[in-house]
Amino acid sequence: MDWMAWTTLTAAFFGAIxxxxxxxxxxxxxxxxxxxxxxxxxxTSRGDRLFIGLLGSAYLHLLxxxxxxxxxxxASVISLVWLLLVMRWG
Structure with missing residues (x-):
């Protein structure tokens, strides 16, 4: 059985989430x-803005x-800026 290979960066990303x-x-x-x-x-509430910011960040990465x-x-810097903008002024 093959398991997903978690890199340090992937684990850090999901840990940050x-x-x-x-x-x-x-x-x-x-x-x-x-x-x-x-x-x-x-x-929106804080949780709504977090969700919208994370979703937007994922789409920005794909773009x-x-x-x-x-x-x-x-892409990560652009996504982080987007997330911060949404959390603060969204």
Whole structure:
């Protein structure tokens, strides 16, 4: 049986996602969020913005990989900026 080969980078990525979810859960328990409107066309909570930011980051990675010959690190920086923008002003 072949198992998925986890690289250090892959484990770090999923570990960061898990840490973000745990952190958001603790933050929500300590300080319940009030839904608000930002530049996104819907009213969102912190969890909604995290989900939208992560989903958008995945699509940005696919776009950079599929359309350009840029480094994956450039895609990662662009995706991180997108995530931070959505979390702060989304």
């Amino acid at each position: 898990a840490a973000a979810l745990v952190g958001m859960t603790i933050w929500e328990l300590r300080s319940p969020c009030v839904e608000r409107r930002g530049f996104l066309p819907i009213t 950079v990989i599929g359309v350009t010959d840029w480094s994956i690190w450039i």
